[in-house]
Amino acid sequence: MMVSKKALLNSFKQFMVQIYKDAMLILLCIAPLLAGSVFKFGIPFAQELIYEYFGLTKLFVPYYLLFDLLLGSLTPLLYCFAAAYVVLGEIDDGISGYLSVTPLGKRGYLISRLGFPAVISFVVSIVLMMVFSLSDFALPYIVGIALSSNLLGIIEALLVVSLSSNRVEGMAVSKLTGLFFLGLPVPFFVEGSIQYLVFFLPSFWLAKFAIEKELLFLLTGVLVSLVWIFMLNKKFNRKINK
Amino acid sequence: MIKVENLEFSYTKKPFIKDINFEVKKGEIFGFLGPSGAGKSTLQKILTGLITNYSGSAIVNHTESKNHDDRFYENIGLDFEFPSLYEKLTARQNLKFFGSLYNKKLRDTEELFHKVGLGYDMDKKVFEYSKGMKSRLNFIKALLHDPDILFLDEPTSGLDPSNSRDMKNIILEEKHKGKTIILTTHNMNDAAELCDRVAFIVDGRVKALDTPHNLIMSKGATKLKYSYYDKKEIIRQCPLNKTVEDSKLLDLIQQNKLLSIHSSEPTLNDIFIEVTGRGLQ
């Protein structure tokens, strides 16, 4: 079954118009760029300062990778939140349900509201990591990291939409979904197999993959993410058809 | 255009929509009448492909609705119970966006606005619209792509008599153009006026299905109401076909003492109460 291309493009255009008309959402979209600059130039600079005053060498160096991961996952985190925020507004206005009875259809709606933003944020996070990362990454790793952090972003968007009934609640819930990213520092700070206690957090596997460069970790993370997406999808669907 | 056979569906384990069978022809206005919670909107959701886990068959425009693809909607227009409009956009921008989702040639938007009396409010934002204005905008949104089948859920609710009249005229106009229309309503007068046939729906079942005229004629007898003065005004009635047996009436006629006399036909509402044992609201 094909989704009407015209409907898909116009629906996405409408999405972009809504982002464009909301100053907060525009800010969210350029925030990763700002964060990237701060990380890239600020952290090595702070490192220098600390060395001068306290004589501590390379305090941050072991964590450069963590900063890179934060940067990489910041883009999907913010972009997918922006998408969820638009969807919540559309649920409020009764639009989401209505669009499933137009040639756009439910699938077209999902593609234009979650699919396209995820693709854009995938590309943006790759570019940002290439430009701003502190460690030297080969492109395939960057792509792997961008992929799994974008799945994380989709989980966040599904959670925000499923758990909140309006935009104000959405803001609150999005802070909670930040917990999903807590898996990132675990492999850096927790040693031994106890770290696997957070196996259900896809962000944990993302960090494992970045540290060990082991494809298996990437795949495990993707799998865990898909389980989450599968579980949330039903709740999400019920919400938009209300 | 629409053919429903042995349709069954429930939101829960308990049976709800059951044994529904009917057919709607092209160019027909078909009414769903029933009290709140009867399952009218649910039935509409099944026909429009929003609910797909039903059993039995619901064929709409040659497509089994649960197997529809998205092209199905090029020819279906929906006016939901609640408006679905971008509050922050103007009315015109709303229609422009919704229209852009169809591959078909659209109707003249300005003409539609004028038809429902929104000609001067096209460029107002929807949040500045009153409830009735939103209903009217939502209604023309369903007509925008000139669909062959229209599903209208309480289109006239919340409208003043003049706007309600305009809307009913447009509905009739669409019918004369050959469109098929499913009209859900609590309003018996609207139903009697607009619908070619109506289905009484109660507790998920069809309790009666016929033209409003046949329903009225077959079920209810026309009554004769008269009044006379006997210390105070007294009103009595008898079935029209039994006037001969009413000796009081005959006496009164003989003595030329009637104050008033008129026949009264039952309304669709009376029939509804008779058939289903309850009122519509």
Ligand SMILES: Nc1ncnc2c1ncn2[C@@H]1O[C@H](COP(=O)(O)OP(=O)(O)OP(=O)(O)O)[C@@H](O)[C@H]1O
């Ligand atoms: N999404 C849903 N999930 C569970 N139950 C539902 C859902 N939608 C409707 N119902 C239940 O199904 C029954 C019929 O609802 P429906 O909306 O079809 O009634 P209706 O005939 O359209 O009533 P009204 O005239 O008030 O619009 C009600 O008891 C309602 O609570």
Ligand SMILES: [Mg+2]
């Ligand atoms: Mg209803």
